[in-house]
Each structure stands twice: as structure tokens, then as C-alpha cells.
Amino acid sequence: MQPLAAIDSVHPTTPDGRYFVVKGQLWRCSNPSLxxxxxxxxxxxxxxxxxxxxxxxxxxxxxxxxxxxxxxxxxxxxxxxxxxxWWTDGARDFNRCKVENTPYAQWYVGSEAQRSAK
Incomplete structure (x- = not known):
């Protein structure tokens, strides 16, 4: 199942589907295995x-x-x-972190540029 936030172009979802972004802050998505x-x-x-x-x-x-x-x-x-x-690969949780201070920073800058170009 695709996270709900993936459908919302205003709140982009990280490529791994773990978080969506609101005002530059990461919020954990619901468990897709539900x-x-x-x-x-x-x-x-x-x-x-x-x-x-x-x-x-x-x-x-x-x-x-x-x-x-x-x-x-x-x-x-x-x-x-x-x-x-809900993920099992041992990756750290960045819930409620500013996206710019996480490994998702570069992805976010690129996704912001894409959304601005539309």
C-alpha cells in the first residue's frame, strides 16, 4: 500500500516511504503493512x-x-x-526532525526544485 502522503503533492513523501514533509519537518508515515x-x-x-x-x-x-x-x-x-x-533495516528514526538535518536533505532540495518548476 502506498502511504497516504504520497498522494498529496503538497506534502512530499520520502523515496523510502517512511516520512512525509510538512513545513520542512519529517513526519513518520503509517505502517504500509497494515x-x-x-x-x-x-x-x-x-x-x-x-x-x-x-x-x-x-x-x-x-x-x-x-x-x-x-x-x-x-x-x-x-x-x-x-x-x-515499522521498518526492520535498523535505520534511525528521523520523525519530527528538520529535513535539512537528516540524510533526506539532498532529496528534499531536489524535490522542492521539481515542485517549484511545475
Missing amino acids: SEEVRQRLVNELMAARREVKAAKASADSDALKAARAGVHQAKVALGERGDV
Whole structure:
């Protein structure tokens, strides 16, 4: 399965499919070995937890906010976006790093030039 971010030309995906880039920062993609059914269920859980975060903030309920944020984290770990990496080659995780400070820097400069030329 192709990472969702690969479809989004605004947020390019690294050639290895591990990260997508937003405002020059790498964000880990979901585990591509998840079935579409499982991935969609987890995305639904993530979005529900995010709505719970919003509601908890609006009600100023700190206990509900803590629980909702835990739900967001749990869904992201299950998706492979946080926690242990889903690849097995021993490569370092660059999640949340500035792309310019990673081995993806040269690729990103080239991909930015290609997008600018379009």
C-alpha cells in the first residue's frame, strides 16, 4: 500500500516511504503493512480521540484531556506513526526532525526544485 502522503503533492513523501514533509519537518508515515481495513479503523479511532481532545479543552476538563491525549497517542502508535519504527533495516528514526538535518536533505532540495518548476 502506498502511504497516504504520497498522494498529496503538497506534502512530499520520502523515496523510502517512511516520512512525509510538512513545513520542512519529517513526519513518520503509517505502517504500509497494515491492511486498509485496519488502517481505516485506526484512523477513525485517531480522529475520534482528536475530537475528544477538542471537547475536553472546551470544557476545561483536565482529566478528560489527559485521557483523550492518551487515546491519540495510542492510535498513532498502532498506526506506526509513533513508538517503535515499522521498518526492520535498523535505520534511525528521523520523525519530527528538520529535513535539512537528516540524510533526506539532498532529496528534499531536489524535490522542492521539481515542485517549484511545475
